[in-house]
Amino acid sequence: MINYPGSKKVYQRTTTSGVTSRRGMSLEEDLNRTNEQYLIREIAVVHKKPTPIQIVNVDYPSRNKAKITEAYFRQASTTDYQGVWNSYALDFEAKETRNKTVFPLAALHQHQIDHLTAVHRQGAIAFLIIRFSEYDETYLIFAKDLLPFIKDTTQRSIPYKWIKQHGHSVAASYQIPCNYIPVIAEVYQKGVSYE
Amino acid sequence: MINYPGSKKVYQRTTTSGVTSRRGMSLEEDLNRTNEQYLIREIAVVHKKPTPIQIVNVDYPSRNKAKITEAYFRQASTTDYQGVWNSYALDFEAKETRNKTVFPLAALHQHQIDHLTAVHRQGAIAFLIIRFSEYDETYLIFAKDLLPFIKDTTQRSIPYKWIKQHGHSVAASYQIPCNYIPVIAEVYQKGVSYE
Numbered sequence: 176m177i178n179y180p181g182s183k184k185v186y187q188r189t190t191t192s193g194v195t196s197r198r199g200m201s202l203e204e205d206l207n208r209t210n211e212q213y214l215i216r217e218i219a220v221v222h223k224k225p226t227p228i229q230i231v232n233v234d235y236p237s238r239n240k241a242k243i244t245e246a247y248f249r250q251a252s253t254t255d256y257q258g259v260w261n262s263y264a265l266d267f268e269a270k271e272t273r274n275k276t277v278f279p280l281a282a283l284h285q286h287q288i289d290h291l292t293a294v295h296r297q298g299a300i301a302f303l304i305i306r307f308s309e310y311d312e313t314y315l316i317f318a319k320d321l322l323p324f325i326k327d328t329t330q331r332s333i334p335y336k337w338i339k340q341h342g343h344s345v346a347a348s349y350q351i352p353c354n355y356i357p358v359i360a361e362v363y364q365k366g367v368s369y370e
Numbered sequence: 371m372i373n374y375p376g377s378k379k380v381y382q383r384t385t386t387s388g389v390t391s392r393r394g395m396s397l398e399e400d401l402n403r404t405n406e407q408y409l410i411r412e413i414a415v416v417h418k419k420p421t422p423i424q425i426v427n428v429d430y431p432s433r434n435k436a437k438i439t440e441a442y443f444r445q446a447s448t449t450d451y452q453g454v455w456n457s458y459a460l461d462f463e464a465k466e467t468r469n470k471t472v473f474p475l476a477a478l479h480q481h482q483i484d485h486l487t488a489v490h491r492q493g494a495i496a497f498l499i500i501r502f503s504e505y506d507e508t509y510l511i512f513a514k515d516l517l518p519f520i521k522d523t524t525q526r527s528i529p530y531k532w533i534k535q536h537g538h539s540v541a542a543s544y545q546i547p548c549n550y551i552p553v554i555a556e557v558y559q560k561g562v563s564y565e
Binding site: 214217219220222224225226227228230240241242243244245246247248251252253257258259260261262263264265266290293294296297298299 | 409412414415417419420421422423425435436437438439440441442443446447448452453454455456457458459460461485488489491492493494
């Protein structure tokens with residue numbers, strides 16, 4: 176038996192004039208909820224990687240309990256999300272911006288670009304999910320489109336217009352607030368439809 | 371340009387009567403070194419996941435420095451190693467035992483078995499790497515063989531003999547001390563040969 180994580184949180188949503196809205200929910204929360212649903216429905220298995228921590232000192236106040244008393248954040252060497260869909264390795268980073276005209280490339284670290292490059296070359300389905308929170312719009316940009324742009328650009332940002340043109344719009348529903356798998360399924364020509 | 375991690379450590383090995391030996395090197399160290407080489411040679415991209423930590427308190431002794439002063443270890447919900455080879459998602463756990471006759475199942479947590487089950491069903495190449503350190507022998511056991519055994523057994527262990535029969539021996543070399551990809555390549559009938 177698979178021990179699925181229960182959906183513990185109450186999910187709040189406000190609907191304004193027919194537009195599905197997730198105001199107040201971060202992209203990370205939406206992805207957690209989405210990945211939970213994907214796991215339960217056996218659509219995909221995707222997890223967020225833990226933040227890497229350098230542990231310096233640990234106390235043992237009682238026999239079974241280890242208390243970390245000194246530690247530091249380390250820079251991650253990979254993207255945040257990894258998993259499997261339909262045998263394929265999935266690998267992506269997710270970023271949110273309040274900027275209305277560009278996605279600032281400062282939000283993407285060089286090691287994340289290097290990692291996306293490496294997994295893309297190895298045949299993983301590698302991509303970036305960008306949410307423009309002011310528009311409540313979420314896009315998936317595949318590494319094959321993203322990496323040449325980043326390599327060629329002299330700008331420190333990706334224009335919103337470019338993302339709208341080369342990215343794929345990610346739909347939201349109450350149950351699956353960041354439903355990125357149908358985008359992948361369509362591009363990989365499986366014709367799979369979810370919800 | 372991909373920023374490959376340099377091989378910083380000096381790797382020590384003693385060779386006794388023609389047998390490749392990695393005495394003193396843990397399976398984890400061997401896998402780190404192996405995965406580094408796989409990354410450099412573009413054979414596969416595999417990383418060990420960071421240990422999940424519950425952070426309770428953070429101090430900021432200076433403007434740029436965050437010092438974690440209270441944190442606890444959390445139970446991981448996945449296996450330790452994930453990556454991509456030849457488009458396939460790779461997902462595995464690695465364990466070492468000094469036991470000479472069995473691999474104790476207590477070393478495998480239920481959540482790891484659940485996770486292996488989920489990714490195996492989703493088509494990932496899921497497996498367990500077990501090293502019998504007293505014999506200096508390392509085996510790869512695919513989830514398709516491992517999971518039915520665990521489900522059916524009433525024992526709290528997997529016999530060494532069963533592993534020798536159903537597992538695949540993993541070769542070691544100076545450069546690649548836990549060379550598991552050729553086992554996978556052979557089973558997945560690509561006929562790829564490394565080293």
